[in-house]
Amino acid sequence: MTELNNQCDVLIIGAGPSGASAAYWLSKYGVSVVVLEKKTFPREKTCGDGLTPRSVFQLEAMGMGDFLETTHRYDGLRAVALKKEMELSWPDHPDLPSYGYVVTRF
Known part of the structure; x- marks a missing residue:
């Protein structure tokens, strides 16, 4: 230690x-x-790579916006279960972006 x-x-x-x-x-x-x-x-964590608009807002405020732009941007969610699929946009929020990012931990 x-x-x-x-x-x-x-x-x-x-x-x-x-x-x-x-x-x-x-x-x-x-x-x-x-x-x-x-x-x-770094460590792997289920769903740990997906950043929501609220997370993106905080990371951009911390000066990481340029880095985030080098990763995969996504504009909503897709849920798949029991052979059914649903796509949803992020809810509108006046202070948050309308997108998230996928950032690998490795």
């Missing part, structure tokens, strides 16, 4: 989307942050 400096303003447990985003925004505003994660990254 790596020995860590025991001085920080905020300790975040978990480096998933919420923990990583919290660490980004806190550090951007000068807060000393340490993030602890028990898993090794």
